[in-house]
Amino acid sequence: MFDMYLVAGSINTDYNVRLPVLPVPGETVTGTSFSRAFGGKGANQAVALGRLLAGSDKPVYFAGKRGNDDDGRRAKENLESNGVDTRLVDTAESHTGMALIEIDDEANNRIVVVPGANGFCTPAWAGEIAETIRASLDDPARLCCLLQLEIPLPAVTAIIEALAETGCFIMLDPAPAIPLDSGLWPLIEAVTPNQSETRSFTGIFPDSDRTARSAAEKLRTMGTRAVIIKAGSTGVWYFDEQDEFFCPTFRVNARDTTAAGDVFNAAFAAGLGMDLPVAETLRFANAAAAISVTGDGAQGAMPTFDTVEALLREDPRTVARRL
Helix, strand or coil: CCCEEEEECCCEEEEEEECCCCCCCCCCCCCCEEEEEEECHHHHHHHHHHHHCCCCCCCEEEEEEEECCHHHHHHHHHHHHCCEEEEEEEEECCCCEEEEEEECCCCCEEEEEECHHHHHCCHHHHHHHHHHHHHCCCCHHHEEEEECCCCCHHHHHHHHHHHHCCCCEEEECCCCCCCCCCCCHHHCCEECCEHHHHHHHHCCCCCCHHHHHHHHHHHHHHCCCEEEEECCCCEEEEECCCCEEEEECCCCCCCCCCCHHHHHHHHHHHHHHCCCCHHHHHHHHHHHHHHHCCCCCCCCCCCCHHHHHHHHHHCCCCCCEEC
């Protein structure tokens, strides 16, 4: 289905602190370890795609802004080492974006993001990115574009508006949840909010088949064709005009859930690109996300295609059920 992928979004350095419990306001908790890792929702999704598609003939392009510092240099090198084409990565006169991440013993996390160079992604920059991609397309319908909301919304909007005209497949991870112009929703092929983001957009917290369907109906009324609601350790719901599915998570020993949603998005896009049916695509994406939480850092445990296939073989009973 897809011959090429474009991920546009944020590049961050993650500063991770592990601690027994997440502190409440005013409380001091002693951490047990500290580490620095590559992150940013955009870079995470690009690296996940790069690993899953390694050895294929499907290029993964990443468009974003890095800082003029060592963090930015290392982030660019890391993208390239994971099979991502970085010719659309620019350098801004700023520090590279950063995320301060607290992770407790139950693998729950709390994240504060400081945009840095990501904040320099402008509509003009986005227009140049879109034009470069459009000029390289033989068949726009064979392009999948993955977006998030960690770069300024005007830049995201400009990319969506420019590429929607080509007929490419646009997938939006609406994180963090910020209001979108009503005219943008019909240009998005698939939207992938988690539970809290779903509530922000619809007023409904999806915690059952019934509430997930109600929330998805609201989102689809706004114009998007497909809705995938990520419910953490519970699983994911999928709704479009023809199909409704719930796919439970694969049971693993979770250590760090950071970027699990990013891995899911990348794997879902990869599964569609392999022409898998929706139910199998959900299962593939859930397996990839499950593997990603077994290690430390946003990108440290991101799987390859072979490791996902191994988990799918080991657990044939975790499947998507039709609602």
